[in-house]
Structure formats: structure tokens, C-alpha cells
Amino acid sequence: GAVVSQHPSWVICKSGTSVKIECRSLDFQATTMFWYRQFPKQSLMLMATSNEGSKATYEQGVEKDKFLINHASLTLSTLTVTSAHPEDSSFYICSASQDRGGDTQYFGPGTRLTVL
Amino acid sequence: KQEVTQIPAALSVPEGENLVLNCSFTDSAIYNLQWFRQDPGKGLTSLLLIQSSQREQTSGRLNASLDKSSGRSTLYIAASQPGDSATYLCAVRPSYNKLIFGAGTRLAVHP
Numbered sequence: 252g253a254v255v256s257q258h259p260s261w262v263i264c265k266s267g268t269s270v271k272i273e274c275r276s277l278d279f280q281a282t283t284m285f286w287y288r289q290f291p292k293q294s295l296m297l298m299a300t301s302n303e304g305s306k307a308t309y310e311q312g313v314e315k316d317k318f319l320i321n322h323a324s325l326t327l328s329t330l331t332v333t334s335a336h337p338e339d340s341s342f343y344i345c346s347a348s349q350d351r352g353g354d355t356q357y358f359g360p361g362t363r364l365t366v367l
Numbered sequence: 368k369q370e371v372t373q374i375p376a377a378l379s380v381p382e383g384e385n386l387v388l389n390c391s392f393t394d395s396a397i398y399n400l401q402w403f404r405q406d407p408g409k410g411l412t413s414l415l416l417i418q419s420s421q422r423e424q425t426s427g428r429l430n431a432s433l434d435k436s437s438g439r440s441t442l443y444i445a446a447s448q449p450g451d452s453a454t455y456l457c458a459v460r461p462s463y464n465k466l467i468f469g470a471g472t473r474l475a476v477h478p
Contacts, residue, residue: 257410285466292376292471292473293470294371294456294467294470295411295466295468296468297465297466297467300465342408344410344411346411355413356466358410358411358412360409360410361408361409361410363408
């Protein structure tokens with residue numbers, strides 16, 4: 252139980268294009284979903300937190316107009332990287348929690364984004 | 368601002384050795400501390416979670432301790448195996464809805 256999937260697992264795109272990453276909770280309802288970014292050999296950095304049906308809360312320094320998050324249902328959240336640039340190349344990981352406190356987070360397998 | 372540091376950054380050991388991975392955090396006001404395992408290009412698997420009121424947790428060959436007042440935690444791996452090779456991440460929960468991660472210790476256990 253408590254499986255979180257991400258799609259795609261990797262994506263390569265041209266600079267200036269937009270990329271959408273999906274995060275799904277497969278066997279539970281995720282009240283809260285989290286989006287992290289991880290650069291090579293660095294920590295996971297929380298980008299934003301989203302509750303189903305509400306606007307996402309972004310961490311300081313994360314551009315909300317660039318990283319669009321939609322949490323339209325209890326099993327799906329999407330992250331859209333708009334007008335992607337090479338510096339956006341990273342490993343994006345989502346996690347999902349059944350409660351708003353995120354006491355237990357179940358992590359997805361991650362999506363490798365490469366922007367050429 | 369809470370910062371989490373993990374030492375060493377990388378470790379390579381022969382099979383069978385007992386290992387200690389270290390994690391330190393700057394602010395002792397935490398709800399809990401969690402150790403995760405991350406395989407290359409993969410998501411995270413939770414290994415152990417220690418509540419702020421606890422001193423240690425054990426699961427199989429893994430034992431994690433927490434000294435909140437000094438801002439330290441250790442993950443002890445007994446009788447290491449090649450299958451233990453992965454990156455081990457420490458994360459603290461300083462507040463509602465947030466995890467702060469360290470950069471991890473990359474472990475390689477060779478036969």
C-alpha cells in the first residue's frame with residue numbers, strides 16, 4: 252500500500268518549452284502533496300505544498316509563475332515547468348500525505364528533467 | 368534557519384562491516400527526525416522515524432539514535448551487505464508540513 256507514481260520518469264525538452272509532471276497516489280487519497288527538487292549530490296529542497304482544491308504554498312525563492320502546481324483531485328497533482336531553461340534541469344520528486352500535516356509522506360520515484 | 372548536515376558525504380566499505388552515519392541539525396526544536404534510503408535515480412524509502420521524545424529506533428540491522436539537545440542523530444548499520452549500497456538521507460521535521468533534508472551519505476558496500 253501507499254504507492255505514489257510519477258510520470259514521466261524522465262523527460263528531455265528544448266529551452267523555452269513547458270513540461271508537465273504528474274504525481275499520483277495509487278491506493279490512497281492524498282490530502283496534501285509536496286514537490287521537491289534535487290540537484291546532483293545535494294539535498295532535496297521543498298518547492299511547494301499543495302492541498303487538494305487549494306492554491307499551492309510556495310517556499311521562499313520558488314517562482315510560482317514558473318512552477319505551476321495543480322492539485323485538482325485527491326489522487327493527482329501536477330507540476331508544470333513553464334518556459335524551461337537549462338538551469339531548471341534537475342530531479343523532481345513528489346510526495347503525498349493522507350493528512351494536512353504531512354506527518355507521513357510517501358515519495359514518488361522522481362522525474363529527471365533535462366533542458367537542452 | 369534549520370540546516371541539516373550529514374557526514375561523511377561518501378563511504379566505501381567491504382561487506383560485513385558495521386557502519387555509523389552521522390546527521391547534525393542546527394535547531395533542536397524538531398517534531399521528529401527521519402532516515403531515508405534513496406537508490407540511484409529513485410524516490411525515497413523511509414527507514415526509521417524517531418519522535419522528538421524518543422532516543423532511538425531499531426529495525427532489523429538498522430538502529431537510529433537521536434540526541435535532540437546536541438542536534439545529532441546517528442544511523443548504525445550492522446553487518447553491511449552489498450544491497451545496502453544507496454544514499455542515506457536524514458531529514459528533520461521542524462514544523463507542520465515541512466521536512467528539511469541533509470545532502471546524504473553515499474554508501475557503497477563491496478563484496
